Amino acid sequence: MRSTPARYAPRVRESDLLRHIQTRSTLGEGVLVGPGDDCAVVVGTSHQLLKVDQLVEHRHYRAGTPIDLIARKALARPLSDIAAMAGRPRYALAAATLPAGYPHARELFDAVHGWGERFGCPVVGGDIATHDGPLILSISIIGVAHAARGPVLRRGAKSGDDLFVTGSLGGSFDAATGLGRHLTFTPRLDEAAHLADVLGHDLHAMMDLSDGLGIDAGRLAESSGVRVIIERRRIPLSPGITDPSQALQDGEDYELLFTAPPGALPDSGVLPTGCPFARIGRIEIGAGATDETGQDIAAIGWDHR
Amino acid sequence: MRSTPARYAPRVRESDLLRHIQTRSTLGEGVLVGPGDDCAVVVGTSHQLLKVDQLVEHRHYRAGTPIDLIARKALARPLSDIAAMAGRPRYALAAATLPAGYPHARELFDAVHGWGERFGCPVVGGDIATHDGPLILSISIIGVAHAARGPVLRRGAKSGDDLFVTGSLGGSFDAATGLGRHLTFTPRLDEAAHLADVLGHDLHAMMDLSDGLGIDAGRLAESSGVRVIIERRRIPLSPGITDPSQALQDGEDYELLFTAPPGALPDSGVLPTGCPFARIGRIEIGAGATDETGQDIAAIGWDHR
Secondary structure, eight states: OOOOOOOOSSOOOHHHHHHHHHHHOOOOTTEEEOBTBSSEEEESSSEEEEEEEEEEBTTTBOTTOOHHHHHHHHHHHHHHHHHHTTOEEEEEEEEEEEETTOTTHHHHHHHHHHHHHHTTOOEEEEEEEEESSOOEEEEEEEEEOOTTTOOOOGGGOOTTOEEEEESOBSOOSOTTTSOSHHHHOOOOHHHHHHHHHHHGGGOOEEEEOSSOHHHHHHHHHHHHTSEEEEOGGGSOBOTTOOOHHHHHHOOOOOOEEEEEOTTSSOSEEEOTTSOEEEEEEEEESSSEEEETTOOBOTTOSOOOO | OOOOOOOOSSOOOHHHHHHHHHHHOOOOTTEEEOBTBSSEEEESSSEEEEEEEEEEBTTTBOTTOOHHHHHHHHHHHHHHHHHHTTOEEEEEEEEEEEETTOTTHHHHHHHHHHHHHHTTOOEEEEEEEEESSOOEEEEEEEEEOOTTTOOOOGGGOOTTOEEEEESOBSOOSOTTTSOSHHHHOOOOHHHHHHHHHHHGGGOOEEEEOSSOHHHHHHHHHHHHTSEEEEOGGGSOBOTTOOOHHHHHHOOOOOOEEEEEOTTSSOSEEEOTTSOEEEEEEEEESSSEEEETTOOBOTTOSOOOO
């Protein structure tokens, strides 16, 4: 059943495809949130959060990346989406598509399994296949929403809200080595749970930053039907980053972007985990995402990867 | 982040890798069944069934297969595992890894979505990535166990049981065209639910036949710590198949193999869905799977695909 793989010339814009998918998806009984937010939300004992994410060699990490970091990132990315809803992960499923003859399969499995345990999300099932292509790990997470607050969606931002971000932004990918924080971040599960504990329904909207603050702020604005305004000088910059434009543009921060009513939180502070947070802007009536000068920032960043 | 994909010479035996995974997996709190059975089983309101399965171009279907059939098979395979536990599917997550520039992404999504609806398992979330490789669909299913019977495992077969199979076996893959029943089967969800309704805890063990009756019978024997004996002349053969050896060897039947105490079911019959079943053998004290002459049949069939 082997033949030369077909190759195609025109590349589909993934954002167009995602829009198509969101438009066509009809939500069945018990489905509260379908495609388009960080996770799907379905009715269970409590609300359940469902998420799948893929990690593809050459796309999400370079060849030669240590296997332990590949496994870690494969789990951490969908867990960041669970965090973005203020949920807790329960279980993971792992599907691995291995290059034919891949010699590190056991080491990879052990690493995936180990990181599942460390992230509080045991890998309870999986599938293995081989193919003529790069290593692919597809991780599905089954989680539960915050018991009191419920799932925190992207669409809850309200005009007048303050806009916050956890941690610091920019420079998560080291172009020289391919390494960096994009491989070693810890999903903000504890931080998100604390925010939901403290703010309750004042935690209006939340998402994780995967494709860059600019483009992700645009998504928050679109989901909530509001305008997002970010003050460049307020963006907390990662060590080595001096230009806020880079923080707007770089992807893979995996920090939390969230909104709350004015005064609900101070302009900056430190969460019990030691993670700082900072107010970086506000929500207004309108549409789109701009900086304080009115410059559009919603097109800055990666397209969906 | 692109470079020439590495290729490796020695091929890992997937069955060895699966054994490694099963051995290493520690079951956390709330995990009743981990890797090694048809699905994982976790504690929820009722018992939840979790399953992920991949469909890889050139491996599970040929290039040129109609997109509707690709989508159908991608969902039907993991749903067959839900059926094998007598469960019901609730929700699906779909991860697609597309060849760069793949022109049929929307059609593929629509087909996956449509088959999810038809199989009673709406696709509530997903992920898309591209790569230099074949089309891969990874489908995760969240299901629930039968309310009264609970999940029907592979390890419940008892000495003295009769061994049954649904439908007919062999020839699901047409070597000339690449088409056939492996693309068009309907997961035996209704049949399995009926068996659990009628037999209750007399439905001792069940699995689906994906890799061939011979090798799968060997797995049932190993899981249950028993000997499986199959009478070749009793194996129901698909149209066009005349040699029981072919039915023992061919994979991708996606029929149910199950055991029940003597007398619990007649030697053959038809379930309310119109699907026939037939007794094909029995369970004895011992180990392994043989035909009535004592010939080992457990090595007949595909290795894990």
